Amino acid sequence: MSPAVFAHGHLRLYLLSLLGERSMHGYELIQALADRFGGTYVPSAGTIYPRLAKLEEEGLVTKTADGRKTVYAITDAGRAELAGRESDLDGIESELTDSVxxxxxxxxxxxxxxxxxxxxxxxxxxxxxxxxxxxxxxxxxxxxxxxxxxxxxxxxxxxxxxxxxxxxxxxxxxxxxxxxxxxxxxxxxxxxxxxxxxxxxxxxxx
Incomplete structure (x- = not known):
């Protein structure tokens, strides 16, 4: 994670919000982030997958095999966390606008x-x-x-x-x-x- 783009802990929450929109595999999440930044910031797999693993450990997302791909989906606990941190997400969106x-x-x-x-x-x-x-x-x-x-x-x-x-x-x-x-x-x-x-x-x- 680049500190100039996401503050501490914000990328984790933002990944959870993306999965709140729809289930995705790792590459789709990377592409979704790149699209939000107009291609000026593209996170590496080494940045994304450890955070997905942490979200899974916390019971906020699940993963299932879809052929050779692993699809991540948000859980009810994950949606509850998003609902409780809605103001934090609004702040992250504002920070992302400045970063872009x-x-x-x-x-x-x-x-x-x-x-x-x-x-x-x-x-x-x-x-x-x-x-x-x-x-x-x-x-x-x-x-x-x-x-x-x-x-x-x-x-x-x-x-x-x-x-x-x-x-x-x-x-x-x-x-x-x-x-x-x-x-x-x-x-x-x-x-x-x-x-x-x-x-x-x-x-x-x-």
Whole structure:
């Protein structure tokens, strides 16, 4: 459990409330939590199953085999505990709203940092290309600089347009609660690959 997401004991109660809606197996509970956080927080199996075991020991849930899966269901004692802690659940829901907003802000910050890094790498690649052109063809320095500056301006314009459109779309996804951590991972991987391709193209003169 991440303390930044759930306070002590709150994940246990929240799992019980999810089972109060319907019976689920472990993966479904993990997915249900991920959905509530719009993919910004996905608990591990090592976080969920020990708490389910504790709930079973306390007689608040039962588990039954359904093929290769284990299905967890709330008991009457579990429903009684939920009824007695309704105010606590309301407080947890409020905390989760704050956590989702905070995690979404962190995602946006990560995306902004990646875009700034990409822009700096493109500018550095353009400067390196200008330096190589100067060393190889002294008599064409001025012409090479003019072309490089023009291309740098085009590259920066493309980066700015990409940044604006992507940032707008990511903010919309975050507002809808649909911005998943896999999207951020894909963005980081894609930007790293793009940076390498740009630098490789500049160095090879292609």
């Amino acid at each position: 907003r905070r995690l979404a802000d962190e995602v946006r910050s990560s995306v902004d940092d990646a875009m700034r890094s990409l822009r700096a790498d493109l500018a550095a690649a353009a400067r390196e290309a200008r330096g190589e052109a100067k060393a190889e063809r002294v008599e064409r320095v001025d012409d090479a600089r003019m072309r490089s500056r023009g291309r740098l301006h085009e590259a920066e314009s493309a980066v700015n347009e990409f940044r604006f459109e992507l940032r707008s779309e990511l903010r919309q996804l975050a507002a809808e609660g649909r911005l998943e951590s896999s999207v951020v991972d894909l963005l980081r991987t894609g930007l790293t690959s793009l940076r390498r391709e740009v630098i490789g193209a500049a160095r090879n003169g292609s």
